[in-house]
Amino acid sequence: EDQVTQSPEALRLQEGESSSLNCSYTVSGLRGLFWYRQDPGKGPEFLFTLYSAGEEKEKERLKATLTKKESFLHITAPKPEDSATYLCAVQAYGGATNKLIFGTGTLLAVQP
């Protein structure tokens, strides 16, 4: 069964303190891995898509990387406005078209 596990469940950082969020996945055949940011009471906001091991993508203070078993979301010198829940999702080949399987997310709190 396809599965996504995110860790830690919650992370508290001081402003400027860099860290990484983990997304481990088990999927029959990975078509794509997606990172989203979700603020309280809102829908997820798309951040990155990764397709193959070794791929990296960056956006401002965020950098996503992918291996054959997991993905990391690195946050460099975070600011309080980076506080949110970060969701990871995978899409497998075959089955329902473009169906995403989500992890439970990492709740990030950045304190000034």
Added chain:
Amino acid sequence: GAVVSQHPSRVICKSGTSVKIECRSLDFQATTMFWYRQFPKQSLMLMATSNEGSKATYEQGVEKDKFLINHASLTLSTLTVTSAHPEDSSFYICSARRDLGLAGGFTDEQYFGPGTRLTVT
């Protein structure tokens, strides 16, 4: 680009009534949209896949007669919760894939709406 709206953002209804939620892609066409449900501090659970001009595909355990989906155009999908009960209270979120026009196909990414908070009393 890739903006998705939902209406209403918040609704309170009495038990036994029906509620309709609209999902619109504002600046792109979407042959396929998705409906999710999210409980507090939990992740998104896919309820159904909505395809323009055809019947929706429901996930296992989701009652299709209770959660009616209509994808009437390339920019609009609706979810109707029929005979709502308190256990249907939740945060409902839609998403859409962007069609790639004449080239065919669609984006892999799903773009999400802001969500609808349903409370059934």
